[in-house]
Amino acid sequence: MVHDLIHWDNVRLVTPADVNTALSTQGYLPDEGISTAVFLAMTLRRPLLLEGEAGVGKTELAKSLAAATGGELIRLQCYEGIDAAQAVYDWDYAKQLLHLRATEATGESQQMTADALETSLYSERFLIKRALLRAIEPTEGPQPILLIDEVDRADDEFEAYLLEILSDFQVTVPEVGVFSTDRPPLVVLTSNRTRDVHDALKRRCLYHWVEHPGFDREVAIVKLRVPGIEAGLAKQVAAAVEGLRKLNLYKPPGVAETIDWATALGRLGAKELDNTMVTNTLGAVLKYREDHQRVEQHGIGELVKQAIEKGLLHA
Known part of the structure; x- marks a missing residue:
């Protein structure tokens, strides 16, 4: 069973030692603790929360993992005030406006009800998919690596929303429908501990404190x-x-x-x-x-x- 869970392209990561070798090949030299934490995150399908001082290699680990597995690296950089429009999805208002003008110019809008016109404007073709939505889209090939960088910089409300998404790997866009995946990404969260991440999010994740190397x-x-x-x-x-x-x-x-x-x-x-x-x-x-x-x-x-x-x- 483990073989199937953590098989990306031609990379078979069956033991922590395999993870160590794969990361080392990409120029990242992990210690045994990091290799084991990554292996367990893959095997148990759990997000991995990496805490430690800035510059110890937390972000670089996610980048190297993506390179090693062949999965797309999808990075969400957190900051104070980040919300769903920046992290999950937004609407391409400029494109919607052009579409509306085009329907008016051709006379198409005159043949549509107000509800039908609104529905056409809020369809998936105008949807801007941000990092969290992109990460749970069905994909061919290796699962992506979702890097949620510096989660400690986000506020409490966003952290609660993030917890909900990581629990179900599902996003509802009211105008379009539900996006979900049965092949969730490998999620790596990083924190420089400028504030404590809430216990609820920590319980959802595997945890590893990243030390400066010996x-x-x-x-x-x-x-x-x-x-x-x-x-x-x-x-x-x-x-x-x-x-x-x-x-x-x-x-x-x-x-x-x-x-x-x-x-x-x-x-x-x-x-x-x-x-x-x-x-x-x-x-x-x-x-x-x-x-x-x-x-x-x-x-x-x-x-x-x-x-x-x-x-x-x-x-």
Whole structure:
């Protein structure tokens, strides 16, 4: 039964190890916890809620999963004030107006009752299908991956509406009818925890807290995403970022910043970290002036020294 539930195209994800391999092939190196959470979400047909600090790779996981399975990535970016018109469906008013004028020009509207004319305007041809409606449309081939990004930015009312849709995978458009699917998408929700997601939504989902990667995994990520980087420099960058995360910064660097920093250093021809190089490129990894000041107070020289020592220790 498991084989049928999680078979996309030629990709058979029968164990968490298969998920790990499939994601790694797309350049995303998961740990065992992430691979297991994704596998269970697929097997149990449950949404997966990923929480963690910004930059730990939550959104990238959904993108890599779509690439690995061949399913379409349908992304809904949440924000304060988002409603059904932005997330589920809306009407193409400009197209409706053109249609109305065309019926008037041809005289067709004179032969129609008001109800018939209104019905023609509110038909599926004028329906704009937003992310949630697109995700539950019947599809050929692999199920889509529905990414509901930063759900913690939406308000309570939208979260309640989202819970209803995720429970039934069904949307009713009063003027058209009911849209539903017996092959629901794999749903990945992300949260940076700017506020707590309600318990009702959490109970509907499988949950996984995404940590910053450990040293060895971050080195492997840098080597994979920054081809040609010196092995020693990759270790020093990962060690330096690990040190930065311990400084109680306003915005600790995520994996994306680690990759950006390593890429910038590689473009500058760096072979290893030094005080001047770190000072000149710190803007690739830290994006707030207050964080720069805290690192300067800690001592850039000390940061470099510790990074080099850890790099040598793991040589």
